[in-house]
Amino acid sequence: GENVEQHPSTLSVQEGDSAVIKCTYSDSASNYFPWYKQELGKRPQLIIDIRSNVGEKKDQRIAVTLNKTAKHFSLHITETQPEDSAVYFCAASPPNSNSGYALNFGKGTSLLVTP
Amino acid sequence: EAQVTQNPRYLITVTGKKLTVTCSQNMNHEYMSWYRQDPGLGLRQIYYSMNVEVTDKGDVPEGYKVSRKEKRNFPLILESPSPNQTSLYFCASSLRPPSYNEQFFGPGTRLTVL
Secondary structure, three states, X not given: OOOEEEEOOEEEEEOOOOEEEEEEEOOOOXXXXXXXXXXXXXXXXXXXXXXXXXXXXXXXXXXXXXXXXXOEEEEEXXXXXXXXXXXXXXXXXXXXXXXXXXXXXXXXXXXXXXX | OOOEEEEOOEEEEOOOOOEEXXXXXXXXXXXXXXXXXXOOOEEEEEEEEEEOXXXXXXXXXXXXXXXXXXXXXXXXXXXXXXXXXXXXXXXXXXXXXXXXXXXXXXXXXXXXXX
């Protein structure tokens, strides 16, 4: 099955700096790559996603890039703010009906933005 | 308001005492799933349901059961809970499988099994 590796597990940046979180996946058939943000004590929420026919997607301060050849994708947050502090999860979904088109999550990155 | 609800939000129980965690969504979503979240392990899928009366195992189904008798409800059943099932549980739903549509998570249920 699909295996998603996420790095780093923790990341601390100064307010205003950029943060980058990287994920690799194993199944070359995976075609959907969402990123979820989970604030302390809250539920995960989708912040951005990308499909395999697109190399990059941007939404204000957040961007995701995908390299299908290398099987990795990254989340970029620019001009970080303290409210960006949270745990971020990447996920990959292979188009496999036997697995219910399930999302396979990385283990998460705890991002801390210090003022 | 469109939402996924779970009950209870917190539960402390003892080994072997059957329990059910309810999940309900009001968005007419076909796909529902259960995850458990453990420190350092991320989110792992327990069971999923593609539609009414259609359920299947995820990555960590041992010790759990589910049912999908109605489209809106997807309860998680622990017939004989054990301490290794102490975890944070999330129910999630999407219009179709999550590779096609955004998946919405419930607020979570923190379960402690003594």
